[in-house]
Amino acid sequence: MSNTSHEVAQGPHHTSGAAPTALSAHSIDKKFPGVLANDSVDFDVRAGEVHTLLGENGAGKSTLAAVLCGLYQPDAGYLIRNGKRINLSSPRAGLQHGIAMVHQHFRLVDRFTVSENVILGSRDLPYRLIRREIDEKVAAVAESYGLPIDPEAIVGTLSVGQRQRVEIVKALYQGAEILLLDEPTAVLVPSEVEKLFENVHAMTAAGKSIVFISHKLGEVVEISDRITVLRNGRVTGHVSGRGTTDTKELARLMVGRDIELNSQRATHAMGHEVLQIRDLSLDVDDVAVLTDISFNVRAGEMVGIAGVAGNGQRELADTIAGLISPTSGSITISGAMTTDRGPIAAREVGLAYVPEDRLGVGLVPSMSIIDNLLLTRNRQTVVDRFSVRPEATRLIEQFEIKANGPDHLARKLSGGNAQKVLLARELSGGRTATRLLVVCSPTRGLDVGAIETVRRILNDARSAGQAILLISEDLDEVLSLSDRVLVLYRGAVVHEALGEAAELSQVGAAMAGLSSQSH
Amino acid sequence: MMHIPFRVVFEQRGETPRRLSLIVPLVSVLAALFFGALFLLATGYSVFDTYTNMFKGGFASFNGITDTLALSTVLICTGVSAAFAFQMNLYNIGGEGQLYLGLIGGAWAGIALGDHLPSLIMVPILLICGALAGAAWIFVPALVRSRLGTSEIVSTLLLTYIGASLIKHVIYTPGSFFRNPNTSFPQGRRVADSASLDSFGSSRLYPTFFVAVVVAGALYWVVKRTEFGYRINVISDSPRAAHYAGINSRRTTMMVMSISGALSGLAGAMLIVGPYGKIEPSIITLGYGYAGIVVAALARNNLAVIIISGILFSGLRVGGNNLQVTTDTPIHIGVMLQGAILLFALGGEAFRRYHIHIVRTQTQPNIKMSA
Known part of the structure; x- marks a missing residue:
């Protein structure tokens, strides 16, 4: 198998943005019994951009995301945040550096209200919780990024798209500067996807960095400023620029060969x-x-x-x-x-x-x-x-x-x-x-x-x-x-x-x- | 904050290496003996003498080995009882109570049928009656577990206390059917002579030992090879897959729990046709049913391995009890050593399931960013 990292379009160095690198990972290795999930992977995300991790299931994108947010510790390699080397021993440590992950499977308490879920896990809560103040604060954070949500709603009654919004608000409330979105569109209907993309733009406009994890080519091309393709734990390509991307080429980088997914409908006779x-x-x-x-x-x-x-x-x-x-x-x-x-x-x-x-x-x-x-x-x-x-x-x-x-x-x-x-x-x-x-x-x-x-x-x-x-x-x-x-x-x-x-x-x-x- | 230069990481093993399945139990026993030795030294007893006496008393003498096998007859049955339920992730903690009922069921048949039938028919009838009584004792827990999902752990355990009271009731109540009418001292009425087996020679070992071994082997085969065993395996691994395949979990739960209860009842009946010949109220202090759970755990619920773990555990117990007869070592030393060996053997599990390694946590120098 070829392990040459290869660059399409302009390569990893963006010409337009002078935005500083918010977080970078350098030669990350992560082994699991029998698998090298990440094999000297380099990755970086700048302030105010959407950088996508594209790859098939098992390509190592979730592993890399877990390393970036502190869920896993890499076997080799290191992370640099705002020019300083950091060690993330836990997701909490990641959060302290402003890195938060929005998981594919939501981690919310159904019986709690939106606000209660948002403040769950915060360490600096006052002894006496004043619900109204918290509700207001949560609503303010949500609205500033165009994520309207009722802080008093019980999470169990919300739609999937709204729950995802609660997760995002929670990350922002906790002070996240870098959000890792793990397959965020997997559970959404097309209209909700559109809404999510609007929210993503609002967040990047406010200087947040988004790491978008997906295997769906179409939406990746639509949302990303840059794309890093992973296959078998290795980076197989960097692609820059929105909308200019050749999806066929991306698919090839992802799979390692040309593929044909649009199976033709055979004409055939139908019976009883x-x-x-x-x-x-x-x-x-x-x-x-x-x-x-x-x-x-x-x-x-x-x-x-x-x-x-x-x-x-x-x-x-x-x-x-x-x-x-x-x-x-x-x-x-x-x-x-x-x-x-x-x-x-x-x-x-x-x-x-x-x-x-x-x-x-x-x-x-x-x-x-x-x-x-x-x-x-x-x-x-x-x-x-x-x-x-x-x-x-x-x-x-x-x-x-x-x-x-x-x-x-x-x-x-x-x-x-x-x-x-x-x-x-x-x-x-x-x-x-x-x-x-x-x-x-x-x-x-x-x-x-x-x-x-x-x-x-x-x-x-x-x-x-x-x-x-x-x-x-x-x-x-x-x-x-x-x-x-x-x-x-x-x-x-x-x-x-x-x-x-x-x-x-x-x-x-x-x-x-x-x-x-x-x- | 104090910096600890390392931390211990437990990593779950995907697959347990085969050699560990042998090495871990061996090392566990050695570690337990070492631990016991420290204890013996601290209390002033000879390590070597105590261990050789224990070994001799449990295995390396005629009386020792036959007493061990005699005890294992009961413990293999109660062990298989616990492990069989566990094949379907059911916890029958009440083997103890089902064993009491087995005693009552067996004694009932042995007294009520009188001395009319040959032993070859009488003994199986007693064993079957004991097994049925054990199964009856678990019927309600099995029913509420399979219908309502009520925890069988609690219900089977609590029924044990009722079973113990029942034993006392049938022996201490004047005029009771099970009480010897000829003595004023409360003791059990003997079953018919035809319902009593003879032990081998001068030993206290009865032929029921072979029944226990065959039962364990047969159930091992049932779980591995039959349709019933297949259903048990599907349900225990994934109840939803069982539902998907149209397997009736309720009925299987009822059957598995009933068989589990019957096995503990069988153990009780074996005591009647063997060493007891009547209901011995002291049975409620011996804990044979609870010991079955330990025997099952030592065998990791493998029904065939229980034959071995049952014998080893019995040897430990017989040898430990023997200490105070042959030496002046108090019985508690023996009990302590039994406990230590069990604790280490079960604790060794962690090494089979987890890969344990020590990771250095070095303080890393900051690295300057290159532009």
Whole structure:
């Protein structure tokens, strides 16, 4: 593998800005058992700029971010903050130097108000808290960066985008000058992303430095002043300038080869209706999670369900798979009613289900590939692993799974290979031949190479005449793969479009609940 | 502020190296013996004599080894009881109480059936009745655990105290079915002769030892090879995966806990068909059920390894108790050594799970920035 750090465009030294370097990292090494997560990585961010760390999952960007904010201590290398060498023994030490991280998974207390969350962990609080003063102070900080937020709101009632704002306000309140945003757009709808980018501009205008961590090329090009690309723990390129960047070149730096993600929709014949859902409703604790959902999926058709996380996608998938009993309505798979019959009955008429959580739901982490193949199949009283072995070996080959054979433990597989094992098991049938595949977020967290393979597998399954229900938060994925797109918002289908005719803006608006079309 | 030039870092191991699984227990035992030696020196007893006497009393004499195996018969059963529940991350802390019920169940069958059946039928009936009584004692904890998620730790433990009272009740209440009617002194009524096994030769070891070994081996096989064991493994690793695959966790929980209770009950019944022949109220002071938890922990809940840890632990106990018979060493020295060995053996776990290293924290000179 080439380890030459190579520069595109103008190289790392910006010509326009004379802004001083706020934080720099020099030849950072960080080892984990078996992996060199960071291999002499150099990185720097100036005041008032957005410097992006771009890379696939496992490229080492989160590790570097963790080193920058004091969560990890590097094995070699050092940090310079405002011209002085610093040692960060903890995130608190990082905060004292004005460095704060906004994590992908929020670290907020749901029952607390916004203000209470913001001051949580502050050391210099007065003995007696005067709520009104704190609320005012929090509101003032928020507003100065164009982050309007109600300090008295209970965090548990806020939307995901608002919670992220609370995290950012918290960092700013604590005096952060350098904010590390870890995959901040992963959980947001398009309109919220726009809003976030406005906030980022407001912060850089005020002289804050933003380290933006992402693997999404489009948004990276839009927001960044500079981009550093990481692959396998090494810096593979620096790219400067906003909007002028060649995304193909970035993708190549990221992956190390040319890639083609826009899988073409094959034209194909569709057969009879495999999945029929009629007036499906689900209440959980008297709260409507799914309301009056009706749709069909035909053999050889891929129907995509778009929507922001938490709008009923998981419950819809679980209900179809027989894991949850609906409050009303019916589910028919291959002509057989499976409502209320449980997961095994659904599988017996050809259901296959790839859940969102691979390890821990779809796969048993501590078990071998063989044992995981047995999970959804008929098992004899004395489990016969010997006869499954040849099939396991064949599937490992067919699905290009990187494993040391059928005894490889599921938890030691990479995310992509775990997903391939899951798809291999579900598509190869067990109790009966697979007719309907329900698949949730199939490529989330995978590297680009694995995404390519997984999408190809799904396309092949559709061409083979299987009905596929694709549920994903990745809107691009849903739009590029599906024959038909449904948008789920607050548990109801609020928008429907044919794959080719679906417009990003309309689907995006429907996801955010701004749809004019109502059911 | 004082500068400490190093700090100790615990880093979790991804995978425990195989050789450590052997080295750590060995070093743990040596460290415990060394610790015990310091203690013995400080109290003025001979280190060498104490250790050789302990070893002789526990293993290296006819009476020693047979007494050890006799005790291990019970401890293997209670150990397997604790470890089997633990296969599904269930903590059956109440093996002690289930053992009392096993005693009562076994004694009941042994007295009620009278001396009509041959031993070959009678003894299995006693063992089954003891096991059923043990299973019955855990029924309510199992039910509320599987239906409502109520902590089985608390419920099984508290039932032990009720079990102890029950033992006292059936022995000390005048006219009780289980009480010997011919003596005014409260003691248990003997079971039928056909329900009592003979020990081997002049030893106190009974054939039930082999039953215990076979039971441990059989359950090891069940967990590794059968569908039931597969379900247990899926549920213990990821309950959500079990739900996804349509595995009924409630039923499996009920079954695993019932079997766990039955095993402790079996241990109690083994005492009836073996050394006791009647309910001995002193059983509530011996803690065989609790010792099973320790035996299971020493074997890291491996059902087959429990055969070994059960024998070793029994040897330690028999040898320790033997000290005060053969020497003038007080029994507490033996108990202290047992404790030390257990503590070190379990503490050694940390070295298996964590990579421990010492990191120097040097004060670093400031480096001038180059423009």
